[in-house]
Amino acid sequence: MEGNRYDPFKAAFDSLDEFADMISQVLKCPITIEDANHRLLAYSTHDERTDPARISTIIGRRVPEKVINQLWKEGTIPALLKTKEPIRVKSMEDIGLGHRVAISIWKQDEVLGFIWALEIDRSLTNDDFTLLKNAADAVKNKLLQLQTRKNKKEERTQEFFWKLLTRHLNSPREIMEHFHSLQITPAKFFAVQVYKLPHNITNKEEQAISYLLKTTQRVKILLYAIDCNQLILLAAADYFDNPIPELDYFAKMFAAKLDDRFGIKEITPACSGIYEDYSKISKAYDEANAVLTVKSKFPKETKNIINYQKLGIYQLFDLLLEKRRNEEYENYSLKKLHEYDQKHNSNLLETLESFLNFDDNINDAAKDLNVHANTLAYRLKRISEIGDINFKDPNQKMMLYIDLKLNKYKGI
Amino acid sequence: MEGNRYDPFKAAFDSLDEFADMISQVLKCPITIEDANHRLLAYSTHDERTDPARISTIIGRRVPEKVINQLWKEGTIPALLKTKEPIRVKSMEDIGLGHRVAISIWKQDEVLGFIWALEIDRSLTNDDFTLLKNAADAVKNKLLQLQTRKNKKEERTQEFFWKLLTRHLNSPREIMEHFHSLQITPAKFFAVQVYKLPHNITNKEEQAISYLLKTTQRVKILLYAIDCNQLILLAAADYFDNPIPELDYFAKMFAAKLDDRFGIKEITPACSGIYEDYSKISKAYDEANAVLTVKSKFPKETKNIINYQKLGIYQLFDLLLEKRRNEEYENYSLKKLHEYDQKHNSNLLETLESFLNFDDNINDAAKDLNVHANTLAYRLKRISEIGDINFKDPNQKMMLYIDLKLNKYKGI
DNA sequence: AAACTTTTTGTGAAAATCCCCAAAAAGTTA
DNA sequence: TAACTTTTTGGGGATTTTCACAAAAAGTTT
Structure with a gap:
């Protein structure tokens, strides 16, 4: 067993940054620690050698989406989610990624995060791999604490979102206060997206969804909630000149990724129009649901429609159907x-x-x-x-x- | 005065036909007597000489519409409506009309009908003209009786129509009984037409309308009623393969004639869809009124629309406007x-x-x-x-x- | 089966639309 | 004012569409 060997990571440490520096000193290479959603938790500083991917990660406090996409395609992340062993990643120059080794941080059968070690001057040895495993083991409790804190916050945000969706918060001032207290910057324009699955969403699927939401940077997701077989998002619609096609694209992409990466199939995405007034979130939610209803009635006709605005005359169908029935026209x-x-x-x-x-x-x-x-x-x-x-x-x-x-x- | 002269028409007579024969014998030419709406009332029989127009009139028990149209265009009827003197009409071969003389039958300042004398072998002399005037005078009371009888019937039909329009008659059997008792053959298919005038309809205009309705043969008008500034018709829609364009044509033609002949301008015609079930007359009436409402709101867009069916999406506008207002979409x-x-x-x-x-x-x-x-x-x-x-x-x-x-x- | 109407397909020329380019005009920004 | 973007107009050729006509096919009627 390795228990007998010297383990430099048994020592106590205060902050994750301190710990990252510690690993960096032991392995003699730059270290980055991420959470399960590839958000930056800590990075070593006493070594200036690095590569563009790491710089972007540190600057943006998260791994750039294109890097994540690449690591999924190429198999690194799927591997990290399967094994507790360190994985070596070949250099990928097109996305500015140098040679590196990664290991996932586990708590029972759940991945809490990742440690990345850049192999800039030297390649890591088998012994280094063992050390990395020890480091991953040592840091897991610290991550668990962070996660618990985050979970609590997530619960509060979900509750907030539900209040908005169910019209339990109407005054704009009150809504803004909630946003502020949850440290979420509300966007100027927003839309509500709903993704309908053919079955109720399992815990595992929820994790996959949460992961994807956190790692997707194309559209900023302010809030999300899950309800039986629906995933509900509050998406920011700023930054774009034409937000509707952007949101459409995002929705398709999101559904495709859930399929590709997690095998979640037959997702029907829907999206409300763009709103500015947050007291209208519930209306936006109704719109997204209206899209889903129409899509189930006219699947062929509305195959390519996601946004309520793009429903065209199908927006009017419930009303018209009723009229026609009444007047037997x-x-x-x-x-x-x-x-x-x-x-x-x-x-x-x-x-x-x-x-x-x-x-x-x-x-x-x-x-x-x-x-x-x-x-x-x-x-x-x-x-x-x-x-x-x-x-x-x-x-x-x-x-x-x-x-x-x-x-x-x-x-x- | 002519009172001193011999007047062969002072003698009593039983039927109008008898009277027609009497004139015919005196003037030595075929005689036809019509009411104010050019319906045949009587014709002389002891003389077989005649022309195609007279034959059609006798066969159809009314003057053919194209003959009426021609007599209007060419000025005979307008003249007859102005003067009590006989009018000579030149032969019009294209409509099968030979030379003839006509005189209107007056009761105070109202025309009750006309007497036509065909000039087949001989032209009428000035004396004959005087005799004709005497004949017209002699027959007026007989016509007055007929008219009173007709007026009473007309009142009953109007009352019946109003009951239908206001949903006071619903059982099909009951409706059919009413039709029968008024000696009106209901058509298989019908439509309700409404003509809106810019002002309330005067008595004089009502007479003009009634006249036009009686003389128009293109579309059979089962019932009609007048309400403030509206003329309401129940039009038969049988006999046509495509009744809607026929009814459209009729409505335009009718409005144009009211203008041409009686100077009634700015008439907005409207027409319901085609119905078979007479208990839906009121609905048809609603439809025609809906057309008028839309036409007043979208005059340019609906300029050429008369039929409710042809309103297209404007059928839906009140509903949609309400929806849009509610959802502030x-x-x-x-x-x-x-x-x-x-x-x-x-x-x-x-x-x-x-x-x-x-x-x-x-x-x-x-x-x-x-x-x-x-x-x-x-x-x-x-x-x-x-x-x-x-x-x-x-x-x-x-x-x-x-x-x-x-x-x-x-x-x- | 023959005569007839309705429908489908094909051809080719005339007409129209579409599309690219470029120049001029108008409006905006530095 | 100069540089720049946006808009308007024009020409002209490639491409489509339209339309008339005709023959074949299919369906109906007698």
Whole structure:
């Protein structure tokens, strides 16, 4: 056993920075300590040799996202999450990463953080690896304390978020005070995102989500909460000229990463519009949920829609459906076409829908319907005759489109 | 005075037909008697010489509409409505009308009907004209009786119509019984039309309307009623393959004739959708009124719309306006464009609206905006960038169109 | 089966739209 | 004022779309 050997890390230490310096002196290389989310906890200072990746990490107090992405792709982080042994990482010059060795810090079967040792002048020996393992073991309690403190704070933030979502906090001043007391800087503009999973979110998945949120830097996540099969985020929408596409991109990327890295599949992302007034968070939450509802009703039509603003007319569907039901209205053109379809078993309605779906583009629609473009043109002529439709009138066409979709949902 | 002269029409007569024969014998030419609405009341039979127009009149029990139209255009009817003297009408071969003389039958300053004398073998002399005047005088009381009887029936029909419009008759059986007792054959399909005038309808105008309704044969009017500044019609929608355009045409024609013939201007016609179930008359009435409301709010946009079905998305506007108000939603793209317009005093919103109004036709919209087509193309590129709009997505465009119109109405 | 209507597909020329480039005009910033 | 960005306009060629016509195919009626 190694217990008999000399262990320099048994000595007491006050701060993590002190400890990092200690390891650095023993192993004769720069040391960085991160938490499980790759946020910088401490780094050795008595040695000036370093590489760009480490500089960025120290400056930003977190590992840059592109480095994390690379370490995932290339297998280092997955390996660190599996084994308690040190892992050697080859130099990756494109992201400014020199040779280094990493080890994960464990508490039972949970990873609390990582220690990085840069191999700038010398490569670490097997003995050094053992020392690194000892260091990881020695530092774990310190990390545990930090984590507990953080967990408590996280609990408080989650509670705060829920209050916002459920309209239990309305005065802007009160909301700002809460933000301040949690040391969160509220963004000027925000949006609420909701990710729906096919099943309730497990603890393990929650950890994965939390990890991803902490390591993702593209969009700043102010708050998050988990509710059964939903992940709810409060995302900052500043810094961008066009936040909606940015948030869309983020949502897709986030869902893709959850799949790639943690095998969490079939995530449906949704996002509210952009708001400035924090007392409207609950409304934003409603919007995101409205997106999810519509997406479940019109999966094909809204496949690429994430943002409430981009729902277009589907925003109005619950309302319109109700109106149509109450007044038992029937679109005369559609009725005529339906009758014709029945009688001659043709498919003018389908044809019309495709044509409208493809923004009046005859070629695209013809391709979609697997017919010759001229066939489609002929059918459209017939449709305009039978349904008394003027295809130059956007107003008429919109109503047709809307009624087509409504009828579809009504199951006619 | 002519009182001293021989008047063959002083003798008593039982039926109008008998009287027509009597005139015919005196004047030695075929005679037709019509009411004020050009419905056939009586015709002489002992003489077989006639012309196509008279044959059609007798067969259809009314003067054919094209003959009436021609007599209006050419001035005969206006003249008959002004003078008590006989009027000579030249032959009009295109409508099968031979030479004839007509005289109106007056009761005080109201025209009750007309007597027509065909000049087939001989032209009428001045003496004959005097005889004709005597005949017109002699027949007026008989016509008055008929009219009173008709007026009573008309009152009953109006009352029936009001009951239908105000939901006071709901059972189909009951409705059918009423129709039957009024000797009106209900059509299979019907629509309710409402014509709005800028002022309350005067008695004189009501007469003109009634006259037009009786003489118009293109669309069968089952019932009509007048309410302050509205004329309400129950129009039959059978016989046509596409009733909506037919009813539209009729409405325009009807309004135009009221203007042409009686100088009644600024009539706004509106029409409900087509219904089969007579218990839904009140709903049809609501629809026609909805058209009028929308037309007053969006006069330009709905200039050419008469039928509720053709209102398109404007059908939904009251509902949508309410929704938008409640949720204080703002279309992000429009907001961005508005901001840009304000900042650079450009007119991207106007540009977008025009483009959408003209069904995405760059040339038409450019003409409308008085700019070069390439300018418009450039602006659209900018609009899609600034507003994050994909002009290939019909859904997005519809929402823009709708929100543009809603904002317009909200007066932003 | 023959005659007929409706629908589909193909072809090719005319028309239109799209797209790139460039210059001028207008507006902004240094 | 100069440099710069944004917007407008124009030309002109490549590409698409539109349209008319015709033949074939499919479906209906007699």
